[in-house]
Amino acid sequence: MIAPVEPRSHTLEMPFAAGRSFLKVDRISKSFSRGSATTEVLREVSLGIEKGEFVSIIGHSGCGKSTLLNLVAGLTQVSHGAILLEDHEVNAPGPERAVVFQNHSLLPWLTVYENVALAVDKVFGSRKPRAERRAWVMHNLELVQMAHAKDKRPAEISGGMKQRVGIARALSMEPKVLLLDEPFGALDALTRAHLQDSVMQIHARLGNTVIMITHDVDEAVLLSDRIVMMTNGPAATIGEILDVQLPRPRRRLELVAHPIYLAMREAVLKFLYERHAQPALLAAE
Amino acid sequence: MSANANRPQLVVASGARLGASKPAPSVIVPLKRPKDSRWAFLRPMFVSWLTNILPPLIVLAAGLIVWELACSSPKSSLPAPSKIWTDSRDLIVDPFFVAGPQDIGLGLRVLTSLERVAIGFGLSAVAGVLLGALVGQSVWAMRGLDPIFQILRTVPPLAWLPISLAAFRDANPSAIFVIFITAIWPIIINTAVGIRNIPQDYRNVAAVLRLNPIEFFWRIMIPSAAPYIFTGLRIGIGLSWLAIVAAEMLTGGVGIGFFIWDAWNSSRLSDIVVALAYIGIVGFILDRIVAAVGHVATRGTQAS
Numbered sequence: 221m222i223a224p225v226e227p228r229s230h231t232l233e234m235p236f237a238a239g240r241s242f243l244k245v246d247r248i249s250k251s252f253s254r255g256s257a258t259t260e261v262l263r264e265v266s267l268g269i270e271k272g273e274f275v276s277i278i279g280h281s282g283c284g285k286s287t288l289l290n291l292v293a294g295l296t297q298v299s300h301g302a303i304l305l306e307d308h309e310v311n312a313p314g315p316e317r318a319v320v321f322q323n324h325s326l327l328p329w330l331t332v333y334e335n336v337a338l339a340v341d342k343v344f345g346s347r348k349p350r351a352e353r354r355a356w357v358m359h360n361l362e363l364v365q366m367a368h369a370k371d372k373r374p375a376e377i378s379g380g381m382k383q384r385v386g387i388a389r390a391l392s393m394e395p396k397v398l399l400l401d402e403p404f405g406a407l408d409a410l411t412r413a414h415l416q417d418s419v420m421q422i423h424a425r426l427g428n429t430v431i432m433i434t435h436d437v438d439e440a441v442l443l444s445d446r447i448v449m450m451t452n453g454p455a456a457t458i459g460e461i462l463d464v465q466l467p468r469p470r471r472r473l474e475l476v477a478h479p480i481y482l483a484m485r486e487a488v489l490k491f492l493y494e495r496h497a498q499p500a501l502l503a504a505e
Numbered sequence: 506m507s508a509n510a511n512r513p514q515l516v517v518a519s520g521a522r523l524g525a526s527k528p529a530p531s532v533i534v535p536l537k538r539p540k541d542s543r544w545a546f547l548r549p550m551f552v553s554w555l556t557n558i559l560p561p562l563i564v565l566a567a568g569l570i571v572w573e574l575a576c577s578s579p580k581s582s583l584p585a586p587s588k589i590w591t592d593s594r595d596l597i598v599d600p601f602f603v604a605g606p607q608d609i610g611l612g613l614r615v616l617t618s619l620e621r622v623a624i625g626f627g628l629s630a631v632a633g634v635l636l637g638a639l640v641g642q643s644v645w646a647m648r649g650l651d652p653i654f655q656i657l658r659t660v661p662p663l664a665w666l667p668i669s670l671a672a673f674r675d676a677n678p679s680a681i682f683v684i685f686i687t688a689i690w691p692i693i694i695n696t697a698v699g700i701r702n703i704p705q706d707y708r709n710v711a712a713v714l715r716l717n718p719i720e721f722f723w724r725i726m727i728p729s730a731a732p733y734i735f736t737g738l739r740i741g742i743g744l745s746w747l748a749i750v751a752a753e754m755l756t757g758g759v760g761i762g763f764f765i766w767d768a769w770n771s772s773r774l775s776d777i778v779v780a781l782a783y784i785g786i787v788g789f790i791l792d793r794i795v796a797a798v799g800h801v802a803t804r805g806t807q808a809s
Contacts, residue, residue: 295709313712325706329728329804338724342714393714 240307241268242429243292243397248301250287261287263455264301267448269397272427276440278488279450280496285433288450289401292431293319305396315343318390322402324382326374326389333370336360336389343393360392361385363422380411384418391422400432404439413472416442424469437492441484442470449491459496462487584775592775600783611761611783618749618760619787621677625684626745630738633689637696637737638726647697658690662748666755676756680749687748688741692734699733700726735799742795746788 245267251260261284269275277285290296292303294313303310305317313319318339326335336357344353361367364384374382383403390398400419404412416439423430423443434440440447444464451459466480475481569586576585584592595602600612639646640654662683669682703726711725727734753762761780768776 293713295712313709314715315713317713319709319713321706321709323706325710327707327710327725327728329731339714342716342720 242271242273242306243269243431244304245269245288245292246302246304248291248298248303250284250291250296251299260455261453262291263457265457266301267458267461269429269431271429274423274430274432274443274445275448276432276434276444276446277448277450278434278437278440278492279456280452280492281435283450283453284456285450286401289319289399289431289433292397293317293399295319315339315393316396317399318393318395318397319399319401320383320386320390320403322405324374324379324386326382326385328374331371331373332361332366332377332385333357335374335385336392339389340392357392360388363391364388364418378411380407380415383407383415387415387419387422391426391428396429398428398430400430402433402435405435412436412439417472419443420470437485437488440488441466441481442472442475447484447488449488449496451496460491584778589775589778592773593779596776596779607767609759611764611780614759614761614764615783615787617758618753618762621680621753621760622684622742622745622749622791625681625749626688626742628681629685629687629689629741629745630692632685633692633737633741634696634727634734636689637693637734638700638722638730640693641697641700641730642726651697654690654693658694662687662744663751663755666752670756676758680752680756680758680760683748683752684745688745691740691744692737695733695737695740696730699730702733703729731803732799735795735803739792739795739799742791743788746784746791750784 245265248262248265249260250262251258253259265288267275277288279285287296291298292310294310294317297311310317326332327338330338337353340353340357340360344356348356358367358370361370364387366381366384366388369377369381369385374385377385383406387403403419404415407415419430420443422428432440432443441464447462447464448458449460449462450456462484464480464484466475466478466484573585573587575581576583576588590597596611600610600615602610603613636650640650641647665683665686666679669679669686670676673679673682707725707729711721716724749760750762750765753760754766757763757766761784765777765780768774768780
């Protein structure tokens with residue numbers, strides 16, 4: 221199923237040197253079949269992501285953005301095309317593409333520490349001695365400011381804290397790509413802002429490559445280097461890619477009136493609600 | 506009790522406030538502490554003990570009185586409680602006496618039966634969880650095995666006994682096998698349901714971490730399915746205890762089941778009644794032990 225990786229110009233792609241991106245999504249399609257009915261969720265999606273880039277994928281619900289993330293994660297298989305990470309085909313899940321799930325997905329029978337330690341022991345069990353792994357778990361918990369709750373179980377901490385631990389677990393695997401699946405979707409606005417700031421700081425410090433699914437326009441503009449806007453499904457594809465040329469470090473309050481910020485915000489909103497309004501919304505008008 | 510002691514003081518406080526002519530600011534009236542404050546911590550325990558233990562004791566006493574009255578006539582076919590006490594006092598008072606090879610206390614007999622149950626139930630717990638994990642995890646294993654399990658589980662425990670006697674040619678392993686085959690079905694079925702109900706999120710986490718099947722079994726499957734598994738184990742231990750008595754009646758030996766059969770053959774009805782009480786109490790304790798272990802083991806497995 222390895223598609224040829226020849227240099228290929230695509231109107232929606234950034235121009236890449238010889239088409240060799242750090243992560244390359246090459247003309248992938250994905251169909252789900254239930255019985256005789258087949259639904260094409262994604263059609264001919266191509267995208268290249270450079271190392272250290274923060275890319276958001278935004279679109280209406282049902283546009284297949286979560287499917288795209290699951291494909292990159294390897295949790296589902298592509299129907300056509302290929303996904304290449306550092307020129308290796310992605311066809312199974314693995315810790316080098318760590319996922320932060322929307323509903324945190326911490327194991328409730330393990331403490332915060334043990335949840336992260338499970339990942340660290342699995343990924344580094346053979347390479348690092350025990351004391352070093354322990355220090356690494358604590359380091360990652362400190363990174364998300366959760367070291368104080370290391371002995372608590374997920375049921376005993378708030379939703380925002382759980383998501384922080386989920387991020388710590390993903391970071392602790394030292395992934396090549398960090399995949400965030402609507403990580404703040406279930407949180408209240410204030411908690412969400414705190415976590416967005418944390419993610420920004422971590423990204424600035426570690427320089428991770430990040431793909432984030434979101435349906436929040438402000439979140440996408442605030443965090444991303446590029447915003448990938450999806451058309452509506454079925455057979456969704458990339459409608460437009462927006463370069464967010466805001467200087468970093470970005471500060472939430474300074475951006476509120478920043479002309480580029482406002483322009484970006486407007487561009488995304490126009491894409492989502494004018495040109496690719498949800499069919500249901502159009503019908504309601 | 507403390508509420509009764511405090512109520513008059515509350516009335517006084519509110520009465521004083523009502524009687525005042527000017528609108529006095531609401532005052533916090535300190536309630537007098539009960540005098541015996543040193544033992545106050547015992548009070549809730551005592552109250553809960555009273556509310557939980559007293560009703561069954563009353564019912565038990567009433568039952569014994571009715572029974573005594575119903576069986577008091579000399580022509581009665583069943584012994585009255587007073588007669589049981591005079592006939593079988595040695596069995597009631599001392600569970601662990603040894604007066605000869607076949608004349609031992611009921612506690613010792615129960616221990617023999619429990620040993621068989623422990624082996625049979627232990628084996629069925631291990632095999633049941635493994636088979637249940639297989640059936641719950643693999644669609645093809647479920648399609649192949651589930652219908653057979655559903656048929657086999659309806660076979661009454663004792664129907665297995667002749668077959669197992671023929672296979673093992675010895676009473677003790679046969680009884681253990683009957684326990685095993687009786688207890689295993691609810692364990693398999695509940696485990697399989699628990700495995701099937703593992704949230705996809707946990708499977709995704711395991712997939713991203715690349716847990717191998719053994720790690721997945723221990724780190725995800727068992728903890729996640731633990732509440733279901735323990736439900737199965739609890740049903741299983743109850744069924745084992747039901748089956749052991751019947752099996753021992755037929756296989757003989759030292760167990761509590763054979764004791765009942767032996768007492769029936771020698772017309773010692775009072776001994777049978779005492780043995781029934783033993784069996785009931787031990788069965789109750791077994792159930793509570795498994796429930797308590799399950800309670801401790803499944804702490805924190807409820808997703809939030």
